[in-house]
Amino acid sequence: MGQVFDAILKRRSIRKYKNQEVSQEKLKKVLEAANWAPSNGNSQPWRFIVTKGEYVDKVCNVFYNWAKDYIPNASYIPEEKVPGMLEYAENFGGAPVHIIVTHEIFEDEIKTKEALMAASAAIQNLCLAAWEEGLGTVWIGGHVIYSEETREILQISESEEIAGIIPIGYPDEDPAPPERKDLAEKIEWLGF
Numbered sequence: 699m700g701q702v703f704d705a706i707l708k709r710r711s712i713r714k715y716k717n718q719e720v721s722q723e724k725l726k727k728v729l730e731a732a733n734w735a736p737s738n739g740n741s742q743p744w745r746f747i748v749t750k751g752e753y754v755d756k757v758c759n760v761f762y763n764w765a766k767d768y769i770p771n772a773s774y775i776p777e778e779k780v781p782g783m784l785e786y787a788e789n790f791g792g793a794p795v796h797i798i799v800t801h802e803i804f805e806d807e808i809k810t811k812e813a814l815m816a817a818s819a820a821i822q823n824l825c826l827a828a829w830e831e832g833l834g835t836v837w838i839g840g841h842v843i844y845s846e847e848t849r850e851i852l853q854i855s856e857s858e859e860i861a862g863i864i865p866i867g868y869p870d871e872d873p874a875p876p877e878r879k880d881l882a883e884k885i886e887w888l889g890f
């Protein structure tokens with residue numbers, strides 16, 4: 699199996715991290731991989747905000763303040779999973795660093811969509827490179843990335859949106875791969 703394929707299959711979303719610093723050298727390496735993602739017209743419409751300390755704590759608070767009411771009341775979450783999920787929600791499992799990936803927004807809706815697609819490709823590159831460096835990541839979307847509070851903490855300008863918040867650090871868990879749906883059901887061969 700090729701190295702890229704290996705990384706694609708073995709990368710997992712990590713929701714529990716060791717209390718261990720990550721060097722800026724390692725962070726730069728994974729950001730380099732992110733920055734080599736494809737983009738429409740090679741526009742590279744992304745930006746990476748790398749945070750630790752109080753910035754990490756403040757964004758975690760925004761998430762927790764929302765999640766503490768949402769998680770216990772979400773009908774699709776089994777009751778026995780609630781305590782563990784609330785613990786994770788306190789600080790995304792204790793990741794020491796967050797990488798926030800933003801994309802530009804444009805008047806042209808298609809350009810904005812493509813900017814989000816490009817930023818998403820950058821995030822996937824980042825997560826795969828992190829795996830190769832022995833680091834764990836999880837792609838955080840949902841309420842917290844659209845919250846005005848989050849945008850203020852991270853000083854995001856009006857011309858940008860957040861594509862994902864990526865907690866990153868040394869994994870303190872080795873989760874089983876969540877199942878994928880049958881590939882055959884996802885493919886339609888036309889003209890074969």
Ligand SMILES: Cc1cc2nc3c(=O)[nH]c(=O)nc-3n(C[C@H](O)[C@H](O)[C@H](O)COP(=O)(O)O)c2cc1C
Nearest residue numbers: 709710711712713836837838839840862873875876
């Ligand atoms: C756009 C996007 C948003 C996601 N949002 C969250 C999130 O808010 N919280 C979370 O814990 N995981 C989030 N995930 C991670 C998924 O839950 C995870 O990728 C999926 O369950 C498959 O597991 P795996 O990454 O280990 O293969 C998100 C993933 C993507 C691509």
